[in-house]
Amino acid sequence: MTDTSHARGAEQLRDLIAAELDRTRARTALLTDAVDDADLMRQHSPLMSPLVWDLAHVGNQEELWLVRDVGGRDPVRQDIDDLYDAFKQPRKDRPALPLLAPGEARAYVGSVRDKVYDLLDTVRFGERPLVADGFAFGMIVQHEQQHDETMLATHQLRSGPAVLHAPPPPEPRATVGAEVLIPAGPFTMGTDTDPWALDNERPAHRVDLPAYVIDAAPVTNGDYRRFIAEGGYDDPRWWSAAGWAHRVEADLTAPMHWRRDGDGWAYRRFGRWAPVRDDEPVVHVSWHEAQAYAAWAGKRLPTEAEWEKAARWDPVTGRSRRYPWGDDDPTADHANLGQRHLWPAPVGAYPAGASPLGVHQMIGDVWEWTSTAFRGHPGFTAFPYREYSEVFFGDDHRVLRGGSFGTDRAACRGTFRNWDYPIRRQIFSGFRCARDARPEESRP
Numbered sequence: 001m002t003d004t005s006h007a008r009g010a011e012q013l014r015d016l017i018a019a020e021l022d023r024t025r026a027r028t029a030l031l032t033d034a035v036d037d038a039d040l041m042r043q044h045s046p047l048m049s050p051l052v053w054d055l056a057h058v059g060n061q062e063e064l065w066l067v068r069d070v071g072g073r074d075p076v077r078q079d080i081d082d083l084y085d086a087f088k089q090p091r092k093d094r095p096a097l098p099l100l101a102p103g104e105a106r107a108y109v110g111s112v113r114d115k116v117y118d119l120l121d122t123v124r125f126g127e128r129p130l131v132a133d134g135f136a137f138g139m140i141v142q143h144e145q146q147h148d149e150t151m152l153a154t155h156q157l158r159s160g161p162a163v164l165h166a167p168p169p170p171e172p173r174a175t176v177g178a179e180v181l182i183p184a185g186p187f188t189m190g191t192d193t194d195p196w197a198l199d200n201e202r203p204a205h206r207v208d209l210p211a212y213v214i215d216a217a218p219v220t221n222g223d224y225r226r227f228i229a230e231g232g233y234d235d236p237r238w239w240s241a242a243g244w245a246h247r248v249e250a251d252l253t254a255p256m257h258w259r260r261d262g263d264g265w266a267y268r269r270f271g272r273w274a275p276v277r278d279d280e281p282v283v284h285v286s287w288h289e290a291q292a293y294a295a296w297a298g299k300r301l302p303t304e305a306e307w308e309k310a311a312r313w314d315p316v317t318g319r320s321r322r323y324p325w326g327d328d329d330p331t332a333d334h335a336n337l338g339q340r341h342l343w344p345a346p347v348g349a350y351p352a353g354a355s356p357l358g359v360h361q362m363i364g365d366v367w368e369w370t371s372t373a374f375r376g377h378p379g380f381t382a383f384p385y386r387e388y389s390e391v392f393f394g395d396d397h398r399v400l401r402g403g404s405f406g407t408d409r410a411a412c413r414g415t416f417r418n419w420d421y422p423i424r425r426q427i428f429s430g431f432r433c434a435r436d437a438r439p440e441e442s443r444p
């Protein structure tokens with residue numbers, strides 16, 4: 001690379017980062033300007049922070065990583081670091097903290113952002129691994145987008161009239177079969193090359209899987225309604241011991257935000273009740289419910305590796321793509337991402353987003369539970385800090401993949417990994433099932 005092309009590359013990277021920061025802050029503003037100050041300070045569920053905590057926390061992380069670490073600048077508000085440290089302040093306790101009021105929080109995140117734009121002009125991307133290819137900026141964009149999705153889940157939990165508006169997702173444009181056979185063999189899982197991929201997506205490594213069959217689309221409301229109607233919630237044989245204990249204790253009878261509506265069901269979406277539509281992926285189910293459904297259906301949840309091979313592996317070239325459709329960034333034709341719509345799209349709405357083997361809607365719509373507990377890939381190294389993912393490794397959390405309608409494209413890739421407790425369902429979580437291939441199916 002010549003010096004001039006290097007300089008041009010750096011300029012393009014600065015422009016890209018500035019555009020991503022702007023786009024992300026516009027979403028944060030939309031989510032926090034949609035309600036009044038009292039609502040911003042209120043806790044809508046003990047599972048969630050007041051929205052104003054998320055807002056200032058986003059600014060505080062940006063200050064810590066970009067202003068202080070990358071920029072080497074003086075702190076903007078060192079006095080509030082502890083208030084906005086997610087590890088020091090459990091969510092349930094956050095409303096009682098002396099939080100910045102909405103006006104102060106907005107002014108704070110604005111002054112941090114001004115300093116970031118200033119240092120972006122002069123930062124040298126080759127100087128340290130933290131800023132190589134703009135990584136620290138990408139990490140902060142993704143962090144803010146992840147909190148935006150969390151704030152969207154808070155909006156889903158708040159009572160009162162609807163304040164968010166979006167057009168409905170597209171109607172089906174293709175017929176989708178039931179299942180897809182994924183042939184036996186190795187594939188590359190994880191990545192070494194995606195510049196903004198986070199530590200837990202690295203390194204790339206080979207995984208050899210036997211043949212298996214995976215659902216061509218996420219489990220739908222229609223499928224799930226049959227599980228309910230046939231007594232799935234009343235029969236402990238479909239549930240794990242922990243799942244059944246939770247089912248009883250929490251008195252689960254249907255996905256979160258559902259209620260009976262005559263003979264059918266209705267689903268509350270951001271302040272509006274709508275009839276449950278059978279061809280949409282089911283959302284707001286816990287890992288335990290997903291596991292019970294899969295057992296009832298005579299199947300199981302896919303492992304994380306099975307999910308990723310079905311999403312990324314190209315049988316023609318043998319390589320793993322960034323996304324099911326290829327390496328290009330998602331567009332509105334590929335997937336239901338980025339809060340463009342406020343609920344999952346019906347099955348068949350995104351034929352252009354299907355994988356080479358014909359698996360649909362792996363990206364967007366609903367986060368998909370896998371059977372896998374969250375751990376580092378072989379060769380994992382924490383970067384840039386253990387608290388991003390390593391402290392969550394272990395059997396307590398299950399991996400979710402693929403992003404939801406509330407996930408931004410910046411925080412979603414074929415390698416992107418999310419995790420949560422198996423009882424959680426305030427997130428935009430659904431699933432698809434898998435099973436081992438039968439011998440007659442897997443014969444070449």
Ligand SMILES: [Fe+2]
Pocket residue numbers: 057061086143147
């Ligand atoms: Fe955070």
